[in-house]
Amino acid sequence: MAKDRKIDVVILGLLSHEDLTGYDIKKRLDGAIGFFWKGSFGNIYPALTAMEKEGLVSKKKDSKTGGRERIPYHITRRGTETLKSWLQEEQASNELRYETLLKLFFGGATDRSVTIRNIQAFEEDVKRNLAVLNMYRDNLEKRLDEDDHIFYYLTVTFGIDTYEAYIKWCTKAKKLL
Amino acid sequence: MAKDRKIDVVILGLLSHEDLTGYDIKKRLDGAIGFFWKGSFGNIYPALTAMEKEGLVSKKKDSKTGGRERIPYHITRRGTETLKSWLQEEQASNELRYETLLKLFFGGATDRSVTIRNIQAFEEDVKRNLAVLNMYRDNLEKRLDEDDHIFYYLTVTFGIDTYEAYIKWCTKAKKLL
DNA sequence: ATCAGCATGTAAGGCGTTACATGATTCA
DNA sequence: TGAATCATGTAACGCCTTACATGCTGAT
Numbered sequence A, B: 001m002a003k004d005r006k007i008d009v010v011i012l013g014l015l016s017h018e019d020l021t022g023y024d025i026k027k028r029l030d031g032a033i034g035f036f037w038k039g040s041f042g043n044i045y046p047a048l049t050a051m052e053k054e055g056l057v058s059k060k061k062d063s064k065t066g067g068r069e070r071i072p073y074h075i076t077r078r079g080t081e082t083l084k085s086w087l088q089e090e091q092a093s094n095e096l097r098y099e100t101l102l103k104l105f106f107g108g109a110t111d112r113s114v115t116i117r118n119i120q121a122f123e124e125d126v127k128r129n130l131a132v133l134n135m136y137r138d139n140l141e142k143r144l145d146e147d148d149h150i151f152y153y154l155t156v157t158f159g160i161d162t163y164e165a166y167i168k169w170c171t172k173a174k175k176l177l
Numbered sequence C: 001a002t003c004a005g006c007a008t009g010t011a012a013g014g015c016g017t018t019a020c021a022t023g024a025t026t027c028a
Numbered sequence D: 001t002g003a004a005t006c007a008t009g010t011a012a013c014g015c016c017t018t019a020c021a022t023g024c025t026g027a028t
Helices: A007-015 A022-030 A041-053 A077-088 A099-105 A112-141 A149-176 B007-015 B022-030 B041-053 B077-088 B099-105 B112-142 B149-176
Strands: A057-059 A073-075 A094-098 B057-059 B073-075 B094-098
Touching (some): A007 A022, A007 A057, A007 A073, A007 A077, A041 A057, A094 A099, A099 A112, B007 B022, B007 B041, B007 B073, B112 B149
Antiparallel strands (some): A057 A073, A094 B094
């Protein structure tokens, strides 16, 4: 596995449940995973090709039911091992790149009203995302006993809890300014 | 300003208060800004060179007081305008890349104990960072009336509030697993 | 003497975003 | 007929990380 290409483990993780095409993977990334990890086609397809060469995934025959060619990928035993060993590594790089905070930090260079507007826009954005996450949670909560739902549930509640903290902070911040 | 090189506005923001060398800028990034934005020498120096060519910053003569050469940079009027217009743009890209969440989401592929250990490690990390942010806050709180301290204070409390939400989540998550 | 901190920069290489190219099917 | 969705991929380009190269000063 490429050293710095984290998309690899995302793909392996998704494939550990079911065979997926590059297109499917993109859809998953646009779903519940999207709030903490992003991916693009130009990112996913080359990674799949590279990982097949490395023997981490294998191509399945297209069970063509009409439509354009589909290339579902399957995780190999070696891929599963790579995934597990990554999961067991203790260190994890967690990175935030919050332009909103950057704008806040440098707020002194412009009018207060601009900063307040920025916080407002951020708050609305967060509320929109929160609504989506709450939907995911409601669905997951009903079937917590199933399979790996507990992990999805915890991930989603992480998002909800932090977004709620953001919103509380926004209220305080607007009052202070 | 380069379209996708966000380090530019970080530099402009820092220079809007005082002249700084590349080395100084790096130190600032390792401080209170570090928790939501990172930078490296190989990132900063080329950006400074490019921005000087674009007329956003200018080199100041080294007021050499011994030691190696220092090249402090000063923000130009044009740089200030660029900074302001960026501050006024409403959209801001906020990105999270949380490997911890990735490991959690794919926790089903390994033993529960591994996931619990990962959460534990994350929690300890957060607590360490929180302690640092609390120190920053205590210092800022004393002089909230000064200059732009309110903005630094708000940025730091954003970090504190979210980190505290993380810790609460960790407790819940460990109980559930 | 030697190590840490101050200080500037370059080089290699990888990774990711964005846009482009292509084409089938389904539904209004 | 045209738009949306499914589907795979390439190319250009830029950005960033990491490692390397260099050398001074001050403290131990």
